[in-house]
Amino acid sequence: MQARILIVDDEIQITRLISMVLGSDGHQTDVAHSCHDALTLIGQQSYDVIFIDIMLDKNQGGLALLKTATTLSPTSRVIMMTGYPDVATATESIRYGAFDYLCKPFDSLQISSITRHAIENRRLQLEREQFRANLEAINRSISDAIIMVDQHLQLQHLNDAALQCGYSADQLGQAIDQLSTGCNGSCRMALAETVRTGQRQELKRIECRGNGSRTRIVSVIATPTTSEDGHRTGAVAVIRDETELDALERQLQQRSHFHTIIGRAPVMQQLFTRIEALADVTSTVLICGESGTGKELVAQALHECGARKQKPFIKLNCSALPEGLLESELFGHVRGAFTGAIKDKMGRFQKAHGGTIFLDEIGDISPALQIRLLRVLQEREIERVGDTTPIKIDVRVIAATHRNLQEKVRRGEFRQDLYYRLNVVRLDVPPLRNRLEDLPLLVEHFLHKFSHKFNRTCSSLSEDVLSAFRSHSWPGNVRELEHLIEHACILSQSSIITSDDLPAEFFSIARSTPETGTLPHPHPDLTIKEALHRTGGNRTEAAKLLGVSRRTFYRWLEQQAD
Structure with a gap:
């Protein structure tokens, strides 16, 4: 998204650097070398982001400009710059409304990153403000709740909306501090304080539970009322x-979906934040995680978040091909390079030119290929098999592995210099067992996916x-969960997935896994023995009585026998 940005600094080199970086990012920039010039531009033009040097005009004039700029252009995000950082100026900058604080010297990556975050922060604020404006427009035909009291706190007026807050018309004339509305009485306390002090009271985002009605989030403003001669008459x-x-803002604060990755757990939120931070960085990224955790999805998200998203995203599983074929796939070959090479072939690196190449299971490549890949990362050029002519490439490399590369380096199975080239930035994808709070989200996603695919109505899981x-x-990990739910959706005859729909080996694995323990018993007031006694030994009827499937019931019997 193109933004309009103002750069205020009396050093021409600084303004030139920032203008060049932001211009290459697609933004439109204006430059001012004094407070006077900056104020003139701010008065003529609305800016998304403003960079201001604190030591402007050879003193701390930047802080004065900051105060004025936030008043004239309250939606602009102001980033303060200084070559002499200290806590006092940083604190004062934030207190006066600065979005962030940038220390000189800085590089182009820092400029691009802080600008992107400032633009996104402004966009979210404007979105929230737009939502609020739309909501208020809708509510013009539906009055807010209005409650009026006199100087003695006796209830004088209620509108229809106030009835939803627990008040009733027959309470008119009664003192509000004697009323019971089924809530904590925050609005009554605000009214009492306004009557006592004559000062406006404001309560933001409090819970309202009026006489058994649904819990709502409300804001309360209590204002004194006066007579024509200026005497206070109540509130x-x-x-x-x-x-x-409130729900929208909470949703903005905590994402459950990031591109094609699903996760609400704190570890996933941290992962999403790191992906965003690395999106436009060209450095090599190493994604580590167990099989089935979604390393390829992380690589795809890194590509789609960055400036290369319109360019190719080429992926290759390095463990899926023998060494000879893998070399040809990566670098290409010329005709006659080997038996069967009947024509020239473009390799994956060439296909990814301008974009991203994802090398999965990088820990499985041979020592010979490790040397060739190291040269590619160092020189940014390739040589096709059977050819000695170097070909320059512009490719971002993302690698992934489920292996411990440090251990492989220690054993001499993986080159240390290649490891350091790959491990410039590392992303760790957590295993599913470390984010079990995401199970409901993942289950819902896969149920919807496979119900649609197989034309079924599977919508939930049974308790067992x-x-x-x-x-x-x-x-x-997540791949195992996906395959289990796919299997269950194929076999299920109802909208609820039961243990009968799952493969038997799942429960065999579960019983043999130390972390799993025994299967839970959903009916604590009725033992298996009692259920069998009540049904005359009929195991099918006993399972129904306990509210579980026959398969689960038989597993309980096996556990008791053990």
């Missing part, structure tokens, strides 16, 4: 329902399946 409270707005999932160690 009025306006209660605004901001439940939807859900309990088994929660206690399983998931050695195959």
Whole structure:
């Protein structure tokens, strides 16, 4: 997204550097070398981001400009720059409304990154403000709750919306501090304080539970009322329902989906943040994680977040091909390079030119290929098999492995210099067992996916399946979960997945896994022995009585026998 950016600094070299970097990022920039010039431009033009040097005009004039700029252009994100950073100026800058603080000297990556974050922060604020404006427009026909009291705190007026807050018309004339509305009385306390002090009271985002109604998030403003001669006559409270707005802001703060990656757990939120930070960095990234955790999805997200997203994303599993074929796939070959090479072939690196190449299972390549790959990373050029002519390439390299490369280096199985070239930045993808709070999200996603694919109506899991999932160690991670739900959706005859729909080996693995433990019993008040006694030994009926499938019931019997 193109942004309009103002750069204010009395050093021409600084303004020239920032203008060049932001211009190459597609932004439009204006430059000012004094406070006067900057204020003139701010008065004529609206800016998304403003860079201001603190030591402007040979003193701390940048701070004065900051105060004025945030008043004249409150939606602009102001980034303060200084070559003499200290806590006092940083604190003062933030207090006056600066978005961030940038220390000189800085490089182009820092400029691009801080600008991108400032633009995104402004966009989210404007989006929230737009949502608020739309919500207020809709609510013009539906009045906010209005409650009015006199100087003695006796209830004088209620509108229809106030009835939803727990008040009733027959309470008019009664003292509000004696009323019971089924809530904590925050609005009544605000009214009482306004009557006592004559000062406006404001409560932001509090819970409202009026007489058993649903919990809402409301904001309360209590204002004194006066007679024509200026004497205080009481107070009025306006209660605004901001439940939807609060939910939107919470949703913005915590994402559950990032590109094609699903996760709400804190470790996943941290991963999403790191992916965004690395999106436009050209350095090699090494993605580490167990099989089935979604390393390829992380690589895809890195590509799609960055400036190369319109260019090719080429992937290759290095463990899927023998060495000779892998070399040809990576670097290409010329006609006659080997038996069967009947024509020239372009390699994956050439196909990825301008974009990204993803090398999965990089830890499995041979020592000979390690040497060739090291040269590619160092020289940024390749040689096709059977040819000695170097070909320059512009490719971002993302590698992934489920192996411990440091251990392979220690054993002499992986080149140390290549390891350091690959491990410039490392991303660790957590195993599913470390983010079990994401199970419901993942289950919902896969149920929807395979129900649509197989034209089924699978929408939920039975309690025993859900309990088994929660206690399983998931050695195959998200891929294992996906395959289990695919299997269940194919076999299921109802909307609820039961243990009968899952493969038997899943429970065999679960029983043999130390982290799993025994299967949970969903009916604590009724033992298996009692259920069999009540049904005359009929195991099918006993399973129904306990509310589980026959397969689960038989597994319980096996556990008791053990």
